[in-house]
Amino acid sequence: MSDWKKICTLADIPRLGARVVQNAGGDIAVFRTAADEVFALHDKCPHKGGPLSQGIVHGKRVTCPLHGMNIALDSGDAVAPDVGHCDKFAVKVDGGDVYLKI
Amino acid sequence: MSKPKLVMVGNGMAGVRTLEELFKIAPEMYDVTVFGAEPHPNYNRILLSPVLAGEMKVQDIILNDHDWYRENHVNLHLGKKVAKIDRVKRQVIAEDGTVESYDRLLLATGSNPFMLPVPGNHLPGVIGYRDIADTDAMIDAAKRHKHAVVIGGGLLGLEAANGLKLRGMDVTVVHLGPWLLERQLDEVAGKMLQKSLEDRGLNFLLEKQTEALIEGESGRVAAVRFKDGMQIPAELVVMAAGIRPNTALAESSGIYCNRGIVVNDTLQTYDPKIYAVGECVAHRGIAYGLVAPLFEQAKVCANHLANYGIGRYTGSVTSTKLKVTGIDLFSAGDYMGGAGTEEIVLNDPAGGVYKKLVIKENKLVGGVLYGDTADGPWYFQLLKDGKDIHEIRDHLLFGQSTVGDVGHQGQNKAAAMSDEAEVCGCNGVKKGTIVRAIKEKGLFTLDDVKKHTKAASSCGSCAGLCEQILASTLGGAYQATASDKKPMCGCTEHSHEDVRRAIRERELTSIKAVTEFMEWTTPDGCEKCRPALNYYLISTWPHLAADDPQSRFINERAHANIQKDGTYSVVPQILGGVTSVEQLRKIADVAEKYHVPTIKVTGGQRIDLLGVKKDDLPKMWADLGMPSGHAYGKSIRTVKTCVGAEHCRFGTQRSMDMGIKLEKMLFGMWSPHKVKLAVSGCPRNCAESGIKDVGVIGVDSGYEIYVAGNGGIKTEVAQFLVKVESDEAVMEYTGAFLQLYREEGWYLERTCHYVHRVGLEHVKSKVVEDAENRKALYARLLDSLKGVKDPWAERVEGELKREFEMLAVQPA
Numbered sequence: 001m002s003d004w005k006k007i008c009t010l011a012d013i014p015r016l017g018a019r020v021v022q023n024a025g026g027d028i029a030v031f032r033t034a035a036d037e038v039f040a041l042h043d044k045c046p047h048k049g050g051p052l053s054q055g056i057v058h059g060k061r062v063t064c065p066l067h068g069m070n071i072a073l074d075s076g077d078a079v080a081p082d083v084g085h086c087d088k089f090a091v092k093v094d095g096g097d098v099y100l101k102i
Numbered sequence: 103m104s105k106p107k108l109v110m111v112g113n114g115m116a117g118v119r120t121l122e123e124l125f126k127i128a129p130e131m132y133d134v135t136v137f138g139a140e141p142h143p144n145y146n147r148i149l150l151s152p153v154l155a156g157e158m159k160v161q162d163i164i165l166n167d168h169d170w171y172r173e174n175h176v177n178l179h180l181g182k183k184v185a186k187i188d189r190v191k192r193q194v195i196a197e198d199g200t201v202e203s204y205d206r207l208l209l210a211t212g213s214n215p216f217m218l219p220v221p222g223n224h225l226p227g228v229i230g231y232r233d234i235a236d237t238d239a240m241i242d243a244a245k246r247h248k249h250a251v252v253i254g255g256g257l258l259g260l261e262a263a264n265g266l267k268l269r270g271m272d273v274t275v276v277h278l279g280p281w282l283l284e285r286q287l288d289e290v291a292g293k294m295l296q297k298s299l300e301d302r303g304l305n306f307l308l309e310k311q312t313e314a315l316i317e318g319e320s321g322r323v324a325a326v327r328f329k330d331g332m333q334i335p336a337e338l339v340v341m342a343a344g345i346r347p348n349t350a351l352a353e354s355s356g357i358y359c360n361r362g363i364v365v366n367d368t369l370q371t372y373d374p375k376i377y378a379v380g381e382c383v384a385h386r387g388i389a390y391g392l393v394a395p396l397f398e399q400a401k402v403c404a405n406h407l408a409n410y411g412i413g414r415y416t417g418s419v420t421s422t423k424l425k426v427t428g429i430d431l432f433s434a435g436d437y438m439g440g441a442g443t444e445e446i447v448l449n450d451p452a453g454g455v456y457k458k459l460v461i462k463e464n465k466l467v468g469g470v471l472y473g474d475t476a477d478g479p480w481y482f483q484l485l486k487d488g489k490d491i492h493e494i495r496d497h498l499l500f501g502q503s504t505v506g507d508v509g510h511q512g513q514n515k516a517a518a519m520s521d522e523a524e525v526c527g528c529n530g531v532k533k534g535t536i537v538r539a540i541k542e543k544g545l546f547t548l549d550d551v552k553k554h555t556k557a558a559s560s561c562g563s564c565a566g567l568c569e570q571i572l573a574s575t576l577g578g579a580y581q582a583t584a585s586d587k588k589p590m591c592g593c594t595e596h597s598h599e600d601v602r603r604a605i606r607e608r609e610l611t612s613i614k615a616v617t618e619f620m621e622w623t624t625p626d627g628c629e630k631c632r633p634a635l636n637y638y639l640i641s642t643w644p645h646l647a648a649d650d651p652q653s654r655f656i657n658e659r660a661h662a663n664i665q666k667d668g669t670y671s672v673v674p675q676i677l678g679g680v681t682s683v684e685q686l687r688k689i690a691d692v693a694e695k696y697h698v699p700t701i702k703v704t705g706g707q708r709i710d711l712l713g714v715k716k717d718d719l720p721k722m723w724a725d726l727g728m729p730s731g732h733a734y735g736k737s738i739r740t741v742k743t744c745v746g747a748e749h750c751r752f753g754t755q756r757s758m759d760m761g762i763k764l765e766k767m768l769f770g771m772w773s774p775h776k777v778k779l780a781v782s783g784c785p786r787n788c789a790e791s792g793i794k795d796v797g798v799i800g801v802d803s804g805y806e807i808y809v810a811g812n813g814g815i816k817t818e819v820a821q822f823l824v825k826v827e828s829d830e831a832v833m834e835y836t837g838a839f840l841q842l843y844r845e846e847g848w849y850l851e852r853t854c855h856y857v858h859r860v861g862l863e864h865v866k867s868k869v870v871e872d873a874e875n876r877k878a879l880y881a882r883l884l885d886s887l888k889g890v891k892d893p894w895a896e897r898v899e900g901e902l903k904r905e906f907e908m909l910a911v912q913p914a
Contacts, residue, residue, distance in 0.1 A: 005911045012909070016626060016652040021909045030909070034626045051668040054656040056629040063629035065656045065664055068559065070629075081543075081554050102911070 004092070004099040010036065013098070018053040018062070023102060028089055029053030030098065031073050033060060039073035040091040040100055046071075046084030105133045106205035108407065109194055111184045111351065113138025115147055116380025116396035117210025118166055123404030125174055127623050131408060135177040135202050137184050137194070142234055143168055146544065148393055148576075150237050151258075154265030158541075160234060165544040177202075187355035189373060206375055206407060209352055209363060213345040213381035213391065218253060222315030227323040228339045231262050240340065244269035247337035251275075251326050253312055255282040257424055259342030260295075263304055266338070274305040274334060276312060276326070278343075286422045286433045290449065291456050291472040298429060298454070307334075315339055347382045347389045362389040367414040369403035379403045385415065392420050394580060397546065405595070412621060413595055421482045421580070432478035435468030435485050436460055443467065446499045457499055464492045477501035479573040479580070480566075493861060502566070525567055528560035533571060540575045548572060549592075561815050591630035593622045598634065598848035605638050611647040613639065627653075634849035637736065637772060641844050644886035651905070657734035660905060661893045662719055665712065670719060672711040673733035674726055675769075678743045678761035678781075679707025685728065692725050706740030706778065708733065720906050723894040730894045732770070736850070739778045741765040742790065746783025746800065755800025757783035760829055764798075767833055768840070770890030771883075774847035774856070777840065778813075792820050795843075795853040796836050801825075805832050809839055809865065810857035818854040821862050824870045838869045838876040841883035 013019050013032040020043055021028040029043040029052050037060070043053045050066030060073045070079040071086055078084035090101035110117050113136050121134065138144075142164070149163040171178045182196040193203050215230025217223050227243065229236050243250070244266055252263045255277030267273045275282075281292030282299075296306055311329040318324025318337075327333045347362040358364050358372040362384025369377050369385075379399045381391055390396060395418035402415040421434035439445050439460040448457040455473035459466060459481065466485045471478050480502040484491060491498055519525070521534030539545055539554045551568050552558050558565040573580040589595050594617075596604075601620065610616045613635045617627055627635065632653035639647035651659045662670035676685065689709055693701055699713040708731050714722060723730075732738055741764045744750065746757030761781040771777070780789040781798040791797025793813035797820045799806045804827035811820025824835055842865065847856040857865060869876050897903055 007909050007911060012904070014652055019909050021911065023911070027908075048666070049668075051664075054660075054664060054668075056632060056655065057652065058626050058628045058632065059624055061628075066666065068629065100911070 002101050004101050006097055007100050008098050009096050010038070010093050010098055011096070013038070016057045018055075018057065020051075020053045021100060025102075027051070027053070028100065028102070029062075030091060030100065031057055031062060033057065033073070036093075037073075038091050038093055038098055040089040041071065041073065041076055042087040042089075044086065045069055046078060046086050047082075052086065105131065107135065107203055108132035108206045108208065109135045109137070109202050109204035110208040110210060111137050111187075111194060112210035112212055112380070112382070113140065113144055113178075113180070114210060114212050114380065115144065115165070115393055116212070116400055117208060118144040119397055119400035120208060120210065120379050120403050120407070121174070121176070122166075123401050124407050127404065127410065128408035129174075132206070133177070134175070135179070135204075136171070137179045137182050137196060137200075137202075139181070139183040140233055140235070141181040143171065143178075143180070145234065147233070149541075150231075150234070151261035151265060154237050154240055154262065155268050156265075160237075162541065184351055187351065187357075187376075189355055189357075189375075192375065204375070206377065208403070208407070209357075209371070209376060209378040209382060210380045211348040211351055211382040213389075214348050215341055216344040216346050217341050218312055218343055220312055220314050222317060222323060223341075225315055225317055225323040226321060227337055228315055228341065230341050231258055232345075240266060240338065241269065243338040244271050248272055249274075249335040250338040250340065251334065251336040252340045252342055253326075254342035254344065255279065255306070255308070256285065256342060256344070257283065257422060259340070260299065260424060262340050262342055264299070264302070266340075267302065267304055271338070272305075273303075274307060274336075276307045276310050276328075278309065278311060280309055282306070282308075283424075283431075283433075286437070287431070287470055287472075288438055288458060291431070291433075291458070291470045294451065294454065294456055294472050295424075295429065295431060345381065345391050347384065349382060352378070352382070360384055361387075367402075367416060368406045369399055369415060370406065377403055377407065386417055388417065390418065390420070392422065394418065395420060410621065419486060421478065430471070430473055430475040432471040432475035433469065434478070434482050435466075436462075437468040437470045439468070446495075448499055459499060461491065461495075464490050464495075466491055466498075475574075476570065479570050482573075490861065493863070519571075525571065526555075526557035526560070526564045529556040531555050531557035536568060536571050537575050540572060545572070546576065546580075590634060591628055593617075593624040593627050593631050594620060596620050601635070602638055602642070602846075602848075605642050609643075611639060611643050613650060613653060633658075633736075637774065637849050640772060641886070645888075658736070660716065660719065661730055661734065661897065662714070662716075663734040667713075668716075669713045670716055671733070672714055672719065672722055672726075673704060673708050673731040674728035675731040675765075676708045677765045678741055678758050680743070680758050680762065681709075688726055688728065692722055695725065696722055704733070704740075706733070707742050708740060717906050717908055720898050720903050724898045726894075728894075729769075729892040735772065736775050737773055737777065738765070738768040738771040739776050741768075742778070742780040742794070744782050744788035746781075750783055752786060753783035753800070754802045755781075755783050755805060757781040757789065757798075757800055760798060760800070760805070760832060761789075763829060763833065764836060767837065767884075767887075769887070770893075771840070771844075771887055773840065773844050774849050775852045777843075777853070779836070793817065794820060796820075796839060798832055798836070803827065807832065807835050807839075810853045810862075812852055812854040814852070816854065821857070823862075823866065834876065834880045835869060837883045838879035839865065841879040842868055844883070845879075 007021050018029050018031045027043040030040045032038050043051050045064040047069045050064040052062050054065045055062040061070050063070050069082050076086040076088040092099050144166040146163040146165050152158040184194050185197045186195045193201055195201050215232050229239050250266045250271040250273045252259045252275045255275050263273045263275045281289050282296050313329045314327045315323050316325040323339055325333050326336045349359040352363045353359050363378040363382050364384050365378050371378050380396050399415050402413040405413040424431040443460050443462045446459045458470045460468040469481050519533045523533050525533050536555050548569050558568045587597050636650050636653040640649050657663050698711045702710040704710045741761040743757045743761035747753035777795045779796045780791040780794040782789040782791045783800045791799050793811040797808040806825050807823045808820035809823045812818040843853055
């Protein structure tokens with residue numbers, strides 16, 4: 001059953017950056033935007049499996065480091081005209097700590 | 103609060119383009135209403151000729167379908183002509199009584215065909231050539247009648263004549279001028295064009311003035327009579343003698359018009375609430391009838407509608423291309439020449455090729471190409487850039503391929519390629535795919551093509567070819583932008599040049615300061631501009647501007663090269679490619695300990711350990727105890743050397759020593775793109791100095807320095823810069839050249855592209871001829887490299903190590 005699990009503090013994730021959470025079902029990328037919003041996606045680009053956590057974060061998007069596909073952080077969808085979807089995970093910040101629902 | 107209302111009158115290409123630009127930058131700003139007199143959504147008017155010729159269908163040329171209007175919440179009134187503007191109440195009133203109020207009004211009423219004021223011009227069977235209805239009328243006439251007369255031998259007239267001929271009519275083109283297309287072509291090209299159209303069965307009557315159109319028994323037009331008394335049969339007369347800006351509505355509402363609705367550089371009319379774009383406009387006395395300038399207007403107008411207050415439209419240089427399949431014709435700028443100009447001409451009437459370039463003060467100012475137009479876009483770019491062509495003058499006429507700027511596989515003739523030919527070798531994109539995307543998705547820029555097809559989006563070597571395909575597919579709608587005016591990315595209007603200048607002159611030292619000062623449209627840029635900005639800041643303000651790791655591509659953030667499976671590669675520094683037993687043993691031990699799956703000797707004379715997990719990187723670096731080889735950055739890479747005078751029986755200079763000195767000097771240097779050097783000990787050049795950013799070749803009396811070579815995407819032979827005598831001079835000249843490139847280069851521009859852009863003369867004037875400037879450049883390079891630390895050593899422990907650590911779920 002999925003449950004909220006603490007993974008780190010907000011300060012552990014750089015602004016406009018990401019951290020990777022090791023997970024049996026595949027690594028999860030946890031992103032932090034300039035406005036301190038936090039999003040979590042399966043760390044695997046729908047295009048050719050690139051690690052999204054390593055991409056450049058801008059606005060509410062991340063650019064895959066391998067071939068430059070842009071993924072919307074809030075939906076996991078590829079930004080048009082590209083097509084593709086990446087699984088997302090619920091994530092929340094509470095008292096400076098980041099919790100992931102897995 | 104309700105939004106302000108924007109009403110647009112006219113639903114054509116210029117107007118809808120303005121809306122598209124507006125929605126891009128301020129999607130939620132207005133409630134938008136559009137009136138269109140035609141019953142169709144916005145379509146690509148310039149493709150009416152292929153429709154008439156039977157090469158395309160009406161549904162193929164729709165640019166914005168009904169869904170587009172719905173998705174953007176545009177209140178659309180089709181088939182409603184606006185009769186009146188009440189500027190006091192700020193309302194527009196349509197002929198059917200529909201009333202809409204506006205806060206801002208955009209007039210995009212286009213133009214009307216000019217109907218010759220001769221008796222009979224109102225008869226059935228006499229039409230202009232402007233819209234889908236006219237095209238349908240012509241297609242219909244071709245089914246039932248035999249004789250067509252087209253009045254006007256301009257672009258539109260010839261395209262109409264060609265289409266009607268293909269639909270089986272006997273067509274005569276009547277033209278007042280002494281040769282066809284006299285506004286686009288000189289006499290030689292005009293005559294060649296006439297000959298090849300005559301070969302296709304078209305008839306021409308030149309220098310003929312129409313006197314009257316004669317009514318037949320049925321009441322339809324039956325003949326055309328000329329001033330000289332000659333009369334020819336015609337059941338269809340197409341008036342293509344020019345267009346007139348459609349200003350009736352504006353004039354009747356008291357808006358100042360003078361051969362068009364008069365606008366200023368922000369596309370505003372004399373009524374500040376009212377803007378106008380497109381063919382209805384007179385800007386600085388010119389009304390444009392080609393689509394490319396209208397798109398430039400649209401962009402500027404959208405900016406002002408969005409209250410951005412930046413961008414001025416200052417007029418356009420136009421180029422034209424005739425859309426008659428099988429006839430290649432291109433002209434641009436001042437193609438007639440005259441006093442103060444020089445001409446370079448190639449004339450091969452039997453081979454059907456004619457090229458004329460007009461040059462003024464070492465700059466290309468115009469040209470006509472007939473029969474072989476492959477280089478049209480390239481000439482047009484040179485013309486718009488105002489580039490000094492004297493260095494390439496001797497082979498300018500023979501096209502781009504002869505000056506070394508060819509695309510993938512040497513392929514540089516886009517028009518001649520088959521649809522099956524591969525354009526982009528990185529992403530496997532064929533020409534047909536690109537052409538289809540341009541037509542079906544309504545793409546107009548190279549950026550659009552990159553996004554939709556992925557062509558030219560990896561290594562970029564086929565960008566020129568894609569640009570040509572775009573130009574040949576779009577014809578007159580293609581618009582080359584001067585290179586130094588191209589926006590950096592979708593976040594801004596500003597070019598690389600503008601941004602570099604602002605950072606320098608305004609003393610901007612952070613990304614935030616740049617994006618705020620230069621009014622970026624996105625909150626924190628994108629993956630394209632942020633790395634560029636970060637480089638510009640740290641190279642302009644060393645020790646002052648802070649490096650932003652989050653604005654660096656992963657390779658430069660992790661100081662290792664990401665591989666396709668998400669692992670990394672480790673390349674330790676091996677100065678000059680000269681290693682030792684101790685180094686080799688360390689590398690072997692580390693490779694063994696971390697189970698490195700692949701060990702590879704690199705092209706830069708180093709050893710690459712591939713397949714390393716990211717969290718192993720700091721541990722490996724600690725065990726290695728060797729500095730980073732910077733094999734991953736837009737930075738100094740390696741200095742390749744041959745063994746030189748130390749061992750080689752031919753060696754004249756100690757190339758290994760010289761290479762090691764250079765590599766040490768440049769350690770940690772960031773640059774617009776990667777920088778590779780080589781030092782060879784003699785002219786046999788075993789270190790391949792001829793294809794490096796800086797190549798040094800030892801000769802008996804000293805060293806020759808070559809710059810701007812490239813062995814990558816585009817093989818370019820380095821150009822001779824200077825001959826020097828001492829090792830110290832090699833360091834100084836090399837350092838000064840690289841610093842000039844660091845200060846003036848655009849991000850992701852290799853030295854070969856940079857020198858191609860600014861010219862070797864410029865480089866020589868700054869680095870060779872001006873000793874004081876050279877020393878100053880060299881000093882700035884050394885200053886910016888002062889105190890550089892090994893990035894690997896910095897990340898073995900402490901705060902910076904965090905980048906490499908994975909998180910784990912913590913127990914509850």
